[in-house]
Amino acid sequence: MSTEQTVSGNFLRTIIDDDLASGRHAGIVTRFPPEPNGYLHIGHAKSICLNFGLAQQSGGRCHLRFDDTNPAKEEVEYIESIKESVRWLGFDWGTHLYYASDNFEQLYQWAEYLIQQGKAYVEELSAEEIRNHRGTLTEPGTESSSRNRPITESLDLFRRMRGDDFPDGARVLRARIDMASPNMNLRDPVLYRIIHAPHPHVGDAWRIYPMYDFAHGQSDAMEGITHSICTLEFEDHKPLYDWFLDNLPVPCKPRQYEFARLNLTYTVMSKRKLHELVNSGTVSGWDDPRMPTLVGIRRRGFTPEAVRAFCERIGVGRSDSWIDVSILEECVREDLNERAPRALAVLRPLKLVIDNYPESQVEEFEAANHPQKPEMGSRTVAFSREIFIEQDDFEETPPKGFFRMTPGTEVRLRYAYIVRCTGVIKDEQGRAIEVHCEYDPASRGGSAADGRKIKGTIHWVSASHSIDAEVRLFDRLFSDPNPDRGGADYRQFLNHDSIEILPAAKLELGLASADSRQRLQFERLGYFRPDPRDSAPGKPVFNRIVTLKDAWTKK
């Protein structure tokens, strides 16, 4: 059934396979149920890949359902962005797009049904009073006098709640379960509250809105969901989830299963904190390339393939886990190494003059677009007497093991010639501003005529055959692996060097017309792509997606 890639089993896969094998279910139906109150992030990607992936692998289907039960926090903007991000990740819900709000009438009827059964009642205590009645983790709650209100009275009150007879907060509908339950969720949870706010999907049709607990399971049931997969913190809600399904005439009984949410190092994932980063101007927006949002990593240049590979690689379990962000970066490298054409670019230019090269001469060298993939073709790059090399590739007094350019030794200019450094010109501060060298005319193309081995190869760009471009380098948003650690203010761990803008990098000519759909490897530097928002025709602004692995600077 599945392809050659052996997907290692996880506990959810096992449950589904068993259910299929035992005939408990003829087909699998899952759902991804975001609340449209913010943008999706990499943690959601894990859930999306899980839900859609599990359904896909078992020939079932996965629904996209908006859990839009709280109009005070939800917006159309988020609905659209979420749809866009799920599609970008590569998943298709087909015709199965749902909104919990489309079920409001049925949910309302079911709420009346519970009242009639004596299993729900209208409460007039304030939020604070309800809290005080709830008890604590170790002490049982106390029943409110509303609990024994006659059914007809609750029914009348509930209908008046719907009919807009009360202001926000004046009444709620509660389930009548057990104020002494050790599970706080069962201490007569609130089912409906009054909110006077326009709803992003159903407009002003309602004044009362169901709580998550009253909407989620029933919506699952109405959609015929077989496996309702959510994160661990909802485990305590499962008895409530089941209570509704057992006490209401629902068409089927989905089962809830929980998995551990994704935690990524050097970032934050809570919607509240992401909102704060955006609203405080710490980042430029939800799609800032440093953000863990899907719109952010998309703009940065990560591919959906890489994100999916990441979700596959990290696995699924029930123990709290912290995934190192370098695993995500490695997935991006693996994907881009295969498909990104190579190019030459110098980020921090240092002029190199080849003294014995004819003043006005220009040569063209052939450069492979991918060293392992001749089918990706080649291009020509212009070479002349004055070129730019990377500042990091020159050291007047090199550390041990350095085999780039240094006075007296030879180095290869990729695809061009072998040169020997003859000297350096420095400014008053002692910084190299111009390096001089002589080339070996017999090494045209980069290979020595006598077969001598040249250890170092550096990249370059011809001074008069290059364009200037802005290049943006991104680093982790936080300097601590876990900015949430110990309840401290995560903002104190902000990495103030998380973005570096290089205003005048030198790029080989062909890059002037680079399109934001292209992702390139700048040889020896990393993977880059033109920023889709800030690039202009003929004037790209490049984002560094991720660096190349570097065994040298690591030492």
Place this chain on the structure above:
RNA sequence: UGGGGUAUAGCCAAACGGUAAGGCAACGGCCUCUGACGCCGUCAUCUCUUGGUUCGAAUCCAGGUACCCCAGCCA
């Protein structure tokens, strides 16, 4: 302190009573016109801990310990 969870290598994660998969990282080596890529090798006598059952335990039982979640009219 009530309830619900989780503990297998630096980070994830398999193993379902039969003798600790795999990935990432790390380390050593090879290759190399990208210090990239690729390739080869090394990497848990042991599964939080203490006892017990068993011919045999990461798996079963009992007791500890640590960490996470729950007292929203959020999801």
